Amino acid sequence: MEILSLLKEKVQTGINDLYGAEADEKQIQFQQTRKEFEGDFTLVVFPFLSISKKNPVQTANDIGTYISANVSEVESFNVVKGFLNLKFTNSFWIGFLNRIAAKTNYGIKNEGESGKTVMVEYSSPNTNKPLHLGHVRNNLLGYSVAELLKANGHKVFKVNLINDRGIHICKSMLAWQKWGNGETPESTGKKGDKLVGDYYVKFDQEYKKEIAEFIAQGLKIEEAKDKAPLILEAREMLRKWEAGDREVVELWKTMNNWVYAGFDVTYATMGVDFDKIYHESETYKLGKAIVLDGLEKGILIQKEDGSVWADLTEDGLDQKILLRADGTSVYMTQDIGTAHQRFSEFKLDNHLYVVGNEQNYHFQVLKLVLKKLGYSWADHMQHLSYGMVELPEGKMKSREGTVVDADDLIAEMIKTAKETSQELGKLDGYSDEEIVNISKMVGLGALKYFILKVDPKKTMMFNPKESIDFNGNTGPFLQYTHARIKSIIRKASDAGIEVVSEINQNILLDKKEQDLVKQIANYPSAIEEAGNNYSPAVIANYIYELAKEYNQFYHDHHIMNEVNKDVQNFRLFISSKVAAIIKSSTKLLGMEVPERM
């Protein structure tokens, strides 16, 4: 808040006046006053004791006296130990509300306002199997972070780099060729990504059988894995693909298109989108020229077999291969190329990669290699390294059938939302269309909030046996709060009462009302903090606090029955503001909120 910078300034001059010494800006720490104490903002005075040469209470009293005399917005102060609690005047808070009254998009900056452009890469799936819960976290995070960056005024490009080539795709293709009997999504009624995924699993099963046979014949595991006919065939298929073999390329196109159609459905239900989609089949050769250039300049090294490496041992890391002996690229080479391509194509101030923390080392190396190659923009690459989603029995493993399928999970959430609504009788008398819409909003809202409220960096736990809650600190709680407010506003409107655009300066706010107004005032800084930290969790926590405050206010105060018109106007006004903030903040999490539920 603007008032905070004013306070900091006054503290500085105050300390100068009182003790004749300069206070370091960093020493001036304001925090929100805790609920159990009287006040709005609190200054921690411990850092000034060496300057004041007095005890904490005396020092706090000195500064408090100075501030309340010199800042008209400060009504009173109190001191608890080394903490100076400042209380603002009633009219300060009313004034604040009147200042934001006309703002239709309070707290949100316009995209482009900051003058910065950011690229956010997220999702980036493989085309050999359907999306699972891990991808869901990635997608929701990527989407939400992109929205947060927009809300902070940046121009944002959302991009997806689809991994549509490589040995894993060939495995699905080969299995389909051998055992598919010409099955298609149409003939089976299966989603394309599911169908292809089934053949990926089929390959693995048959491959394992071959390995087991070889081991029974006395081969070592490594050797068996390397010599199994299926893997040899898959490699041959990859070779043919790279050589442009028509039949293989045709099959590859067909099956990939099945997968894309399936992904599109999942993306659409999750509500995520992209400004641009890259395909690895088109980018995997990028980077080779850059690497060869680096070799020529002596930044990279070449081994006897002709392979090219980056030597990072001086930086405490290993050597990293960048080109194979046969001159082909590896993953890292491609990332070097795509990064270069993007920074050349767009004027990017920042490039964020939303990728799991299992790839921390990869990104560390990527940045380092790019810097060694002399690209200063490498410093503007950020890895949003998010934690894994774990199940009670540990990591999800597709081979062991413990993956939580994205489509199944979403469908389950929507179904539960519908059942819960019906049990509570919430949707009685609603049209089928409304019931479907609201169930979708609530089910997805529960899922999205559940995932996004956790700090992205942390590993999170999901227990499929316990369905995601709809009570307490949940998405539906926020939606319910919104719907309740909308209901009041409708009732008011029916009674001929509209939300006012200015509040009477003379009404007195009680404690609960002040708490609510303070939380409203925190919205812009919550958006900034969430953007700076790439953390939707910051927003999630903020909305929850806001909704909780509102529900308490709602419980204790009447609106329609309030006889004092000014007070009624005020309560209707903050209700409407809270609803607007819930709507705009949940949107940053990719959630929708219903008008009623």
Place this chain on the structure above:
RNA sequence: GCCCCCAUAGUUCAAGGGAUAGAAUAGCAGUUUCCUAAACUGUAGAUCCAGGUUCGAGUCCUGGUGGGGGCACCA
């Protein structure tokens, strides 16, 4: 073997070096002639262990224990 990350109520999550470590859920006890009880109120319950730095440590440092991830001419 080497490197990185994590450890908070029974459980799932919060806490920019600052006050008495917050919520939710599960448990217990309540609130509906009153704008939606998917709500509200009360109650009980936690910083892995041992040292250290600091006026002050869940947060920083060292060591240990436990868990996860990475160390491929896979992507």
